[in-house]
Amino acid sequence: MYRTHNCGELNIKHCNYIVTLSGWVDSIRLMKNITFIDIRDFYGITQLLIPSIKKKIKKEYLIQIKGKVVKRKSPNYNINTGNIEVYVNKLKILNKSIKIPIDIKKEYSRNKVNLLKYRYLYLRNFNLKNNLIIKSKILNLIRNFFIKNNFIEIETPLLVKSTSEGARNFIVPYRKKKGYYYSLPQSPQTFKQLLMIGGIDKYYQIVKCFRDEDIRKDRQPEFTQLDFELSFINRKNIFNIIIKFIKYLLYKIHNIKFINIKILSYKYIIKKYYTDKPDLRFKIYEISKKYFKYYINSNYLNYKIYSLILPNYFNIIDINKYVIINLLKDQNNKVLIYNYKNSITNRLDKKVFKNINFIKNIIKKEFFSKKDLLLFLILNDNKNYKKLINKINNFLLRSKYLNNIYIPIIIYKFPLFKYRKGKFYSYHHPFTNPYNGKLINNINKIFADSYDLIINGIEIGSGSIRIDNYNMQKKIFNILGLSKNIIKKEFNYFLESLKFGTPPHGGMGIGIDRLILSLFNKKDIMDFIAFPKNYLNKDLMIKAPSKIIKI
């Protein structure tokens, strides 16, 4: 027997037990007549006490010991097993280790070669290991949620057909006929729609997807997606499921019971935040010059004025210090602070503003609660004001007060197409239904029945109500400029399928790694993948891609 207990479970209750433990040597503290060894396994660290050590033990040796659990003279409160130690009387080396090329305990900056090359060693790192545990738990929660809601998990093929639409495909040569290829799927899109046509009412799948594009901090060439699709639903039905799902996760993970998920149109979002993935944990935006003549005094016409809404979870004293110190470096800049109270008592800085309604309006529309604050940042219109705003923005984003705040948004009513280089492209994908099921002549003004889920500025997933009508699908392909030949070769099977009584259906794909990033306020997708690829889409550990060795 290799062990009676693991290295993370022994405590004061186990005193006088004779135990056997196996694990890696985490650290050695050697003295003349006494030696301490920290032994580590998946579950934790236990201190061993060895009166006289005879064997040569080095770091990362795998050892097995037998001994008695005793109370420590001086406890270490930093670890779970800190009250006890094991008085060793048998020690066996199970496997030796050479000097290791990375420092397991260290937190490295991103993407060091050795972290990827010796990824199996860095998996022994406490944080990385914990991240993988988190991911496993979340996958479990996801499955629970969908099973509870009567979805069934169905696998779709990974060897599929290459299409000219969308991201580049990874291709796989076909052995039986030269010049023919499979492609790895970018998503199970058409397959899940075919499942709906096949009468599978509610489907979900946790599935690998592949996109041959360059990576970013939140992007890998192969990634895991939560994919789901349902029949006989409309947009609102799906929003309800998304809301229920996010609430479920936040409750199970962070014990957050009340959360307000906003549903906003694309038009509104873009107009207001100039981005389709805003982070609403605080709001900072420039007040458009067109309002100036009504609301701003003429002395300030040449200034840039930003409004900054700070919800009550910020510590205003900290923010004050930073924002004001930064802004007032240049004496011409100015900061004005309003809360709910002094805006209704009509406090007005007459030097700057003409009209209190301006301020009241912002407060009415933008405040989450009456404890929020509205700051006006009145900036000299020199070249540095953008840098300053950026700095403040970054400062707020890094703030510890944001750590447990989640503001999910569902954005809907995207454009159906985007026009680029003389061609129309699908904004979402070519199977998306138009917003009210009808096309109009002005293609630029057609909206889509599609939606994105954003949490704290991270795009978690997107989906749509799909086209369930043969003619509509054909029209969309035509607008996209797909030739008859391409339609026939790439999508014939799909078009055909729409002729057989297709149910109304829709769904969504959610990037699981990004979901985790947003739920844990993390930035780097690699931290949640056991064996990630580097910036050239290479695996430095197994050295892939590689030439094929012919035997």
Added chain:
RNA sequence: GGUUUGGUAGUUCAAAUUGGUUUAGAAUACGUGCCUGUCACGCACGAGGUUACGGGUUCAAAUCCCGUCCAAACCGCCA
């Protein structure tokens, strides 16, 4: 595909102002020894470098130039 930055002990990083005798350092890891209570143990000593590789310029190259390889960030791309 484009732009930019970088490659120095096993590892993480410095310095070496414009080429000039620098001992190319530190921390950590490693080795040897000392230490009865450590827990990031401590202390002493030691070993460790063809400055990524190849070529060029020069009396002289870590430093300047060219090429190759490797790495990082951003843009493009991600229907």
